[in-house]
Amino acid sequence: MKTLLSMVSLLVLAACTPSQQVKQSNQQAKVKSQEVKSDSRVFTQPYDMRELDNGLKVIVVKTDYPGVVSLQIPVQTGSRNEVEPGKSGFAHFFEHMMFRGTENFSQEQYRAMLKEVGADQNAYTTDDYTNYHVTFINEDLERMLMLEADRFQNLKYSEAQFKTEALAVKGEYLKNSASPFNKLFETVRKNAFTEHTYRHTTMGFLEDIEDMPNQLEYSYEFFDRWYRPEKTAVIVVGDVDVQNTHALVEQYFGEWQRGDYSVDIPVEPAAIGTQSHHIEWESETLPILGLVFRGATADPSIKDKSAIDMMGQVYFGQNSDVYQDLVVSRQLVDALFFYTPDSKDPGLIYILARLTDQENYAEVHQAMLDTIVKARSSMADENKLDDIKSAARYSFANSLDNSEAIGDMLASVVQYNRDPEFINQQYAQLDAITAADVKWAANKYLVDDGRIMVTLAQAEAIESINNDFSLAEKVAAASQPKVAQYQVTDMTNTSDIVDVNFLFNTGPAQDPTGKKGLAALTASMLTNGGSASKSIKDIQKAMLPMAAYFASQVDKEMISMSGRVHREKAEEWLGLVLDSLLNPGFREDDFKRLKTQQINNIQTDLKQTNDEELGKEVLYQKLYPGHPYESLNLGHAADLESITLDDVKAFYREQLTQANLNVGITGNLAAEQQQMMLDRITNELNAIGADKVVIESAPALSGRHVTIVEKQTIPTAVSFGFPIEVNRSHEDWVALWLVRSFFGEHRNSNSFLYERIREARGMNYGNYAYIEYFPAGMYRTQPAANLG
Structure with missing residues (x-):
């Protein structure tokens, strides 16, 4: 036996919405043969549907799968019908009793006949219906119809059998209670509904299950009320003769008496209002976070359920941004579900995440809220909707690969109004859904009233998140037109070469104590760590045929992320670059790789193999003791070891903001591409972050100081100097530039010092003068144009 809200069903439904949640159809009445009406239908299999005088619907589908027949008998009773107090779970319990024998055949005889013909039989109960299904070979069709008709009309069981099965149902409940998800569903439903019978699961409340052994007389009444032909359909799918099958159904089910109970x-x-519930789980399990909302009926005459299904796929499906971020990239959760099963009456919408660690609650909670706000405040991509609709149709077609699958599908939709056309109506409604409908559904259903936040973990409580927030306020804030907080230096021209520089007025000077190197590592993560949707390998592969690049540089108070591309490839390149800048991948493996590279750059490239650069860096350190400029831009190796990925994310949020940004553009970048870039920055980049550390004046120097760095090496490098209160905006900058040029620019052989010391006396390799920080001198002859 099975219940709808099993974990397997949850995983399948969540992964396949809407193709699993929207079933199928055809149409007929009385003795009407199916004809193909339009190419838009998803269920096009010919079927013959008739209604007997007693109200029983009979649907026969002849298939080409040789020898095999599936018989499905859905009854329009489920836990939804359990309106009487103390009777919850009875529909499911009675499903068990239907296997206990009849007036004509004992339970043992019934099982022996099934075994003799090799039939595969079972049943399941849902909120809205109970379905009995059996698969067998076509030569046993008459026997199986006789056996099924017999138990639906002549069911018989003893009190001992009844009490034994009641204990078995309690055992099933206790077995299912070992599943965290089952406990979560039970908790949510009990609190989400106050009047409707969806308040209890198909298993029912434990207190009612424990009282089932005392409900023998009620069981007879239940059978008499609900197991009637006008509430039932007989579905035969397989290698059968249609007319003969109808005749056999008429023969064995025709005398079944119609009822009148409603x-x-x-x-x-x-x-x-809202609710919040925490489930403390005693045994070891992965933590769960859920946001639950009131949902819609599956009625295909209205668009609500189809729009909700589409919303779930767009914003929480496997190709959604939040899924790729939380599950694939950052791996904060191992599963993300958007689960809203079809139901006769308005049900629930579950957004569930199973976390890989309890420490992830705050970030996962925020990501879920951000996605809900996005669904309510922005418009979905119509192309993505088209892709989802296409996938739903083909997924549905692929699922009908045998007679049993076709029969099971029909049972799941016929139970609504006993008409297979229900599925075609659902898919027609789904096909009509627009981006505006998706946004409308998000604003109608993902709201504060009725919202339930549920957590499940071994902890006694989850302190890192709370339910004290207003989605309405968040949506209102997100819906306000955003004003750019950054500057733009527009130097576009007719050149085919397009250069874009994202210059942030922050840098290593803002590295926290004990985290020196954080700014440089964050910049590397953005330009060499991939985006949320693409790995760095994918990005490099895409840029290769463009001959384009995107790289970073850091200075004490600046971070430059810049790149170059031909104007013909600018749009594609900008997409890659902006995704990296605005939606970084922040993958743990990229973080470890880049941190190791940065440490190696310090330990090997600088300290061991580049005495000239090492001498300059030691000089800068001695000129600025205790000052933010004291540290190497790449940081300290020991500090880098302690930096975590969370540190990088925090620096990104707090420092790489619009308020600190100047966007520089040169080349023939099309106006629409430029506007797209600026709009994305305005809408996606954090506007204002943390206050920056105030950079004080350089420490005053007195006297002369000498530092000797001893190394086992042949060459010698000498650096000496003192701080000056001059930068590129100072009025004395040009004069100092000329003086510096006279003494000797880096690697310049036509200068005073070079001529006097190297050329005239041959004392060394080179002699150069600087009036600003000049790192990475091995690879350039002029200071970086946009840093300083």
Whole structure:
């Protein structure tokens, strides 16, 4: 036996929405043969549907799968119909009793006949219906119809059998209670509904299950009420003769007596306010976070459910940004579900994440909220919607690969109104959904009233998150037109070569104590660590045929991330670059790789193999003791060892902001491409971050100081100097530049010092003068144009 909300069902439904959640169809009434009506239908298999005088719907589908027949009998009773107090779970319990024998055949005889013909039989109960299904070979069709008709009309069981099965159902409940997800569903539903019978799961409340052994008389009443032909369909799919099959169904089910029982299902009142529930799990398990909302009915005459299904795929499906971020890139969760099963009455929308570590709650919670706000405040990509619709249709077609699959699909949709066309109506509604519909659904259903936040973990409580937030306020803030907080230096011209520089007025001077090297490592993560949607390998592969690049440089108070591309490839290149800048991948393996490279640059490239650069860096350190300029731009090796990926993310959020940004553009960049770039920066980059550390004046020097760095090496490098209060905007800058040029620019052989010391006396390799920080001198002859 199975229940709908098993973990397997959850995983399948979450992964395949909407193709799993929107079923299928065709149409007929009384003795009507199916004809293909339009190419837009998803279920095009011919079927013959008739209604007997007693109200039983009979649907026969002849297939080309030789010898095999699937018989499905859905009954329109599930836990939804359990309106009487103390009777929750009875539909599921009674499903068990249907296997206990009849007036004509004992339970043992019934099982022996099934075994004799090699039939595969089972049943399951859902919120809305109970389905009995059996698969066998076509030569046993009459026997199977006889056996099924017999138990639906002549069910019989003893009190001992009844009480034994009641204990078995309790055992099933206890077995299922070992699943964290089952406990989560039970907790959510009990609190989400106050009147409607969806308040309990198909298993029912434990107290009602424990009382089932005392409900023998009620079980007879339950059978008499619900197991009636007008509430049932007989579906035969397989290698059969259609007319003969109808005749056999008429023969064995025709005398089944129609009933007259009906019940009013309580209407759930509108939800008010929010709830938060924590489930403390005693045994070891991965933590779970869920945001749950009121949902919609599966009625295909309205667009609500189809729009919700589409919303789930766009914003939480496997190709969504949040899934790629949380599951694939950062691996903060190992599973992300958007689960909203079809139901006769409005159900629930579950957004669930299973975390890889309890420490991830805050980040996962924020990512889920950000995605909900995005769904409510922005418009989905129509092309993505088209792709999802296409995938849903082909996925549906691929799933109908045998007679049993076709029969099971029909049972799941016929239970609504006993008409296979229900599925075609659902897919037609899905096909009509637009981006505007998706946004409308998000704003109608992903709201504060009725919202439940649920956590499940071994911890007694989760302190890092709370339910004290307003989605309405977040959406209102996100919907306000954003104003750019950055500067643009537009030097576009007619050149085919396009250069773009994202210059942030922050840098290693803002590295926290004990985290020296953080700014440089963050810059490397953005330009050499990939984006949320593409690995650095994918980006490099895409840039190769463009002959384009995107790289970073850092100075004490500046970070430059710049690149170059031919104007013909500018749009594609900008997409890659902006994704890296605005949606960084922040993968752990990239972080470890780049941190190791940065440490090696210090330990090997600088300290061991480049005495000239090492001498300059030691001089800078001695000129600025205790000052933010004291540290090497690449940082300290010991500090780098202690830096975590979370440190990088924090620096990115707090320092690489619009308020610190100047975007420089040269070349023939098209106006629409430029506007696209600026719009994305305005809408996606954090506007304002943390206050920057104030850079004080350089420490005053007195006297003469000498530092000797001893190394086992032949060459000698000498650097000496003192701080000056001059930068490129100072009025004395040009004069000092001329003086520096006279003494000797880096690697310049036509200068005073070079001529006097090297050329005239042959004392060394070179002699150069500087009026600003000049790192990486091995690879350039002039200071970096946009740093300083």
